[in-house]
Amino acid sequence: MKIVLVETDSRGGLIHFAYQLADALAGQGADVTLITATDYELADLPHRFRVLPVLRLWPGVEAPAATQLGAWLRRRLWPLRRAGRALVLAREWARITRTIRALGPDVVLFSSIRFRFLSVFLRLIARGGSRPGAGGGPRLAQICHEFSNREAGGGPLGRVLDLVFPSPYSAFSTIFLFSEAAGRDFCRLFPEEAAKVRVLPHGPELLFGETNADRARLASRYHVRPGEKLVLMFGGLRPSKGAEDLVEGFARIAGRPSVRLLIAGYPSREFDREGLLARVERLGLSAQVTVDFRYLGLSELGTLIRRADVVAFPYRSATSSGALALAMSLGRPVVATAVGGLADAVDDRVTGRLVPPGDAEALGRAIGALLDDPAGAAGMAANGREVMLTERSWSSIAARMLRGLDSDRGVDLPARARPRPPLHSTQT
DSSP: OEEEEEOOOOSSHHHHHHHHHHHHHHHTTOEEEEEEETTOTTTTSOOSSEEEEEEOOOOSSOOOOSSHHHHHHHHHTHHHHHHHHHHHHHHHHHHHHHHHHHHOOSEEEEOOOOOGGGHHHHHHHHTSOOSTTSSSOOEEEEEOSOOSOSSOOOHHHHHHHHHHSOOGGGGOSEEEESSHHHHHHHHHHOGGGGGGEEEOOOOOOOOOOOOHHHHHHHHHHHOOOTTOEEEEEESOBOGGGOHHHHHHHHHTTTTSTTEEEEEEOOBOTTSOHHHHHHHHHHTTOTTTEEEEOSOOOHHHHHHHHHHOSEEEEOOSSOSOOHHHHHHHHTTOOEEEESOHHHHHHOOBTTTBEEEOTTOHHHHHHHHHHHHHOHHHHHHHHHHHHHHHHTTTOHHHHHHHHHHHHHHSSOOOOOSOOOOSSOSSOOOO
C-alpha cells in the first residue's frame, strides 16, 4: 500500500507521533512518504520512509517579544498576522495538493484539520485524479488528535466559515481516534460521521534520549539538588491543561521537606502566563515552584522526565495525550485527571493514579501518596511502561491501521486492556 502522511507541524508532539507511525507502517511493508515543513525537527534520525520537508510555514515556536512594546504590538497586530497566516496556509495546502497528485498514493493520512476552509483542498485531493488513468484520487483518512477548540471560541467569523465551507470530516473514509472516550465524544458531536470512526491506542514515545550534558544543564538551570523530590508537568501549555490546578494542589504538599514543582513547556497564545506566576507568588511557593516557558528538545526533555519522581497531568479536558504516553513509556509514576483519553490510558492504582478534574485537594493527595511510597510508585510506573511497550506497541498499531485502511471496515478495539496480573504489587 502506498501511503502519504501529511503533518504540517514539524516540531513537537504531532511530528513525533507522525515519525513513529510512519516508521511502523514502513516496518509493516507499506510504502510511506511523510510531507511536513522545512524545519523538520527529526531530520537527523534514521528513516525507513521518505520525507518531503517542503512546506514553508511560520515557526510553531516563537521567541518571546524582547520588550513590552513588542509584546503589545504583537497582541494588537494579531488579527493581521492571523489573516496573513491564513494566506500562507492556503498557499502551502496548494503545494500539498500538487505534491500528492505527483506521488499518486493509494491512501493519504492527514493529521488534525484546524481550519474548516481546508476542506476545499481535501476535496480537490480526493477527486483530483492523482493517479493518471485510475479514475480518481486516493482515499483520505484522518489521524484525529483533536476535534474541538478547547481554548477559545471561533467568534462571528468562525460561524460564518462554518456556513460557507463543508465539514472536513465528510472528506474522509476513515477517522482514527486514540481513546474510547474521544471516539464517543466525536460521535456525539458529529453523529453523521460515526460510521467512519475507528479507535486505536496511542503508541509509546520512544524518541527521547538522555545525555550527560543535559543532566548537567538540568541541575544547573533548575537548581535541582541530589535527593530532592521533583514533581513535573511538561508539554505545550494551554488553558485546558489545568496548570493552575496543579499549583493549588502542590500548595497542599509544599510543606514536605525537599520537594519541588517544575512546569516546563511552550505556552499557547491563550495561556495566561502572568496569571500562573501570580498564583505561585500569592500561595508563597516561589522558592519551590519553577515555571519555564520554553520548548524543550528531545534529549533535554527526556532527561528531565527521567529525573522526575512524579509526572502530573492536571487536564480539565482532553482527547488523548502524547505527553502522558511519553511519561509512561519512560517508566515514570503519573497522576492524571479522569478526563477523556487520560481516563482510558491510566488504570487507577495499577499503572498510575487518577483524580477528578479541577479537584486540587485530590490532586495534591495523589501526588503526595506517590512521593511517600516510592516502591508502590515504581511498581505502577513499571506496569505502565509494560503496557505501552506491549499492548500499545507501534507495530500492533500499524498492523491494525493497515487492516482498517485496506478493508475500510475498521480496527475497533475491545474494552480497555489492563495488565493481568500487575507486574508489581501496588498498595498506594
